[in-house]
Amino acid sequence: MAGAADMPAFEGLDLRHFQETRDNEYSLDRLGRSGLDKAVVRYLTKKAEDAGTRFRKPKPFSGWITARSSALAQGDAGKPINLVASPILEDGDSFNEYHAHAVRPTDQEDYFFALHLRHCFAKHGKKLENSNAETSWFGWLKKGRIASLVQSWSRD
Numbered sequence: 001m002a003g004a005a006d007m008p009a010f011e012g013l014d015l016r017h018f019q020e021t022r023d024n025e026y027s028l029d030r031l032g033r034s035g036l037d038k039a040v041v042r043y044l045t046k047k048a049e050d051a052g053t054r055f056r057k058p059k060p061f062s063g064w065i066t067a068r069s070s071a072l073a074q075g076d077a078g079k080p081i082n083l084v085a086s087p088i089l090e091d092g093d094s095f096n097e098y099h100a101h102a103v104r105p106t107d108q109e110d111y112f113f114a115l116h117l118r119h120c121f122a123k124h125g126k127k128l129e130n131s132n133a134e135t136s137w138f139g140w141l142k143k144g145r146i147a148s149l150v151q152s153w154s155r156d
Helices: 038-052 069-074 110-124 137-143
Strands: 025-030 063-068 082-085 099-103 126-129 150-154
Touching (some): 069 082
Antiparallel strands (some): 082 099
């Protein structure tokens, strides 16, 4: 039962951060070729912090949950995840040469795929906190105030 007064607060990854109902491409960022690349992380952190300032009430960027592409591509329960590098090369704020997608199979519902993607990140992921953030990523998660979650993967 959810919401009981004596029940502890949920401390897992919020499913809403993994849902995408516009199409079958779930946005990710690559943080390096074979591991975390500090220059790429600095670049994407700056972009995420800048994006947070564009909200009517600015939102801080607290960090990522990262997972290796090999772990995501394998998926779980015999459901591999199709990962596609898809750099955004147009000029302006949306430019992101590290952009990628997880592609939802056409025979899967968006809700099921979001559950599967969240499960894979929860099982194989690690937190990477933004060192510029005032509080830790998990502090924001527990308080339900995560402004931005960018699911990220490293190319093998």
